Amino acid sequence: MDLQKINVQKSERKENLDNLIKQLAYPLIAIITSFVVGGLLVAAFGSNPIVAYSAMLRGSLGDITSIGETLVITTYLILTGLSIAFGFRCGLFNIGAEGQFVMGAITAVWIGWGLKGLPPFLHVTLTLVGGALAGGFWGGFVGWLKARLGSHEVINGIMMNYIAVQLSNFWVRTSLNQDGKAFSVEIADSAKLWRFSETFSVFSKTRLSGGLFVAILVALVAYYVLNKTQKGFEIRAVGFNQHAAEYGGINVKNNIILAMFSAGLFAGLAGAIMTSAMQYRVNQLMGFTGFGMDGIAVALVGNNHPIGVIISALLFGILQKGGPMMQIEGIAKEVVFIVQGILILFVAANFVRIMHDKYKINKELKNSLNKREGK
Amino acid sequence: MREMTFLTLLAIMIPATLRQATPLIFSALGGNFSERSGVVNIALEGIMAIGAFFAVYFTFITGNPWIGIAGAMFVGGLFGLLLAYLSVNFKANQVVVGTAINILAVSLTTFLLVEIFGRPGQTDNVNKIADLGPLNILTYVAIIMVFVTYYIMYKTPFGLRLRAVGEHPKAADTLGVNVYKTRYICVSISGMLAAIGGAAMAIGNLSLFKEGMIGGRGFIALAALIFGKWNPIGAFFACLFFGLAEAIRMNLSGYINVPGEFLFALPYILTMFAVSGFVGKSIGPAASGVPYEKGER
Structure with missing residues (x-):
């Protein structure tokens, strides 16, 4: 026995x-x-492919500055990857991460530039939270449309991406414009997130910021929420089998809205970090930033698992940071x-x-x- | 005098609208074939880029823009086959695969641009398809294709089969329709048409390929298809409408008091209204996006 x-x-x-x-x-x-x-x-x-790939590695991991810049990209990708992964876990394809990212970035300019005289810690927090919420609502609206009116989240997500870009461009050209230039006003110093270069002189040439820790922390929280809480279980149940979940007494519609809202939070936070830590402003957009779309690859390779997302975000960070170095070697x-x-x-x-x-x-x-x- | 200006306005706006609508019409018809057979084709955007690039490439080599169109159709068809292969044989998530093809196609064009033409940005100028009267020949072809598509879809046995496969593949299979083959054919046609759409921009409206020249038109074509309720005639009018929005933005934005961004966003906002049922609900083919498994209940 x-x-x-x-x-x-x-x-x-x-x-x-x-x-x-x-x-x-x-x-x-x-x-x-x-x-x-x-x-x-x-x-x-x-x-020569070996020349190409070694140039890529040199460009992304060759010295401390390039490692820093690789991690800058990784920061965005962890969050947008998480955004897509969270949607996938609920059976939703959040192709709207791109638009949520843009909304997060431009909202962060509004808050970072508009509010004045706040203590830095509070101002940075407000900027990040505000950007995340803007993304959250941008995504949550798509979830609401899906849950209440049954319209497909992919179509609405794509449409909202373009609308976000146009809205952001409109603000950059009008209310938030900097002296007729193709970018927005700069955010206040108190809204700028801590950069590594402020404390460690080795990182003086990179824009690597505390955003990396925020992203990793958020990934861990997402892991906890998805796997250890009842809400997370409900979201996964809806993703696994909607009908069974409904039969089991789970409110499918609310969970769809919640999942899209959370997915939007992550992508919006990524945009807010871009404004608050890297660019301090938003440029006139000719197209998409691409971080939202890259999030799809990150999520898929990371198997939609928050920890997997961190690892695959690093991989894609290396790929993207290393690309331009290949250009120098004469390879597109x-x-x-x-x-x-x-x-x-x-x-x-x-x-x-x-x-x-x-x-x-x-x-x-x-x-x-x-x-x-x-x- | 006032009437004269109105006439001049029409003389500018009607051809401009049709010119902007032409690429959209081809791609929307392509989307129509694919979606009606049950495969979501979100890769229209990427395939348009491929079509635009290869149209210029083959014209560059041969000097004949019609060979350019044929080449674009060939490569576009191959990308359609790739989408069909992965969504029919591997039963992959069609939207995800479509997104991957978009990324792959757009980066492939920029890669080839650098490798073949030796510089980023844009290609050399090539011969373009001739104009006939005020419009490009491709514009007339597009309008003819609308009716051809309508005829194929609603008046031929093949059209009946393809719609059946998109609505209820199981029933179609039971009646002896080869679901997989039909989807393969339709998605390949879809790729070819979207490629012509891209070619219409590159060697119809312009005479070169520029990085990022598609700029979301593949998605607008998809939007037009939805707005036109998955019907070639409806999609045609939606394309004209979106073409008008684009023409207004390009020609009249100085005269009217509407931000250009709003005109850019208009097709997208309207599409959201359409899919959400505010202006007559637009419901797609029932089996669109669902992989078909033989013998599944």
């Missing part, structure tokens, strides 16, 4: 370990494959975005897992056929 129990436990543990290995191995294989495909593309145009920096696109395709299509399963089934078939023939 006891022996049986131990055996069951053992096999369970083995299964868990197997799952863990698979969870890590599939994205890893997808990442390597995407880099290989990107490398082939580089080689096809007569450049777009290679990194091509790698990113291929990577999303692989992960979204579950390419590695499906291929692995197919391979396994074929092998088993062959084995059993061979056995029969052998007999």
Whole structure:
């Protein structure tokens, strides 16, 4: 009896370990494959992929300044990745992260520039929270439309992205304009988030800020909320099976609104950090910043898990910061975005897992056929 | 005198509207094929960029813009096949895959721009498709295509099948319609049409490819499709309307007291109204976005 129990436990543990290995191995294989495909593309145009990728690494991790700037990008990507991941966990595709990011950034200018004479700690906090809330409402509205009127969050999200860009541009051109230039006024000194360069002289040339800690902290909170609280359970239940969740007494509509609002909070916070710590102002936007779209790749590769998101945000930070260095070596920096696109395709299509399963089934078939023939 | 100015206004605005609407019409029709067969094509934006680039590339090589169009259709069709392959065979989330194709397509064009034309920003000037009267030939082709699409979709057996596959794939399968094949064909057509849409911008309205020249028109085309209730004729009028908004912004923004940003945002705001049911609810094909599994109940 006891022996049986131990055996069951053992096999369970083995299964868990197997799952863990698979969870890590599939994205890893997808990442390597995407880099290989990107490398082939580089080689096809007569450049050396090894030169390209080592330039990329040099550009992103070569010295303390580039590491700092890589982490700047990572800061945004953790939050936008988290935004998309949170939506996915509730079965929603928050393609509107881009617009929420923009709203967060411009709202932070409003608060950072408009309020005056506040103590720095309070002003910074208000700026960040205000930006996050703006993103939250921008996302929550899409959730509300979905829950109450049944209109698709992807279509509304895309539309809200463009509306956010236009609204931001309108303000940058009118109310918040700086002397007719193509950017907004600068926020007050009291609204500026602490930068590493203020305390450590090694970081003097980077814009790396306390935003990194804020992002990691938020990711940990998101992990806790999703996995350890009742609300998180409800959100995941809705994402897993809406009908079952409803049958189990969970209010699906409210959870959809809540999930989109939270997703918006994260993306809005990312925008607010950009204003409060990196740029101190918002520029006239010609298109999207791209951080919202990159969040999709970050979330997918991070398996929609907050901790996975932190790791994959770092990977994409390296990719994007390293791109321009490839340009210097005479290789178009777009290679990194091509790698990113291929990577999303692989992960979204579950390419590695499906291929692995197919391979396994074929092998088993062959084995059993061979056995029969052998007999 | 006043009447004269009104006539001149019309003489500027009507061709300008049609010129702006042409790329949208092609892409919206492309979206129509794909969505009606049950595959969400959010990759229209990226495929338009691909179409614009390859139209210029093939024209650059051969000097003949019509070969440019054919080349654009070919590559656009390949991207359509990629979307079909991943959404039909791998049953991937079509919206996510579409987004990935957008990222891939846009970065591929900028990459090839640098590698082939040797500089970022824009390509050399190439021959463009000729004008016929006040309008480009492609504009006439677009209008003809609206009716061709309508005919195919509502008057032919193939059209019936493709709509059935998008509404109720199981029922269609039971009746012997090959769901996978139909979706493959429709998404490939979708890619080709979206590519012509991009080509219409690059070698119809302009004569070169510029980085970021699509600027969200793929999404506006998608919006027009929704606004036009997933119907070629409706989508056509929506495209004209969005084309008008664009033409007003480009030609008249100095004369009227509306911020340009508002005119930019107008198509998007209207689309949100349309999908949310404020101006007659727009409901898509029932199986759009749902992968079909044979034998599933």
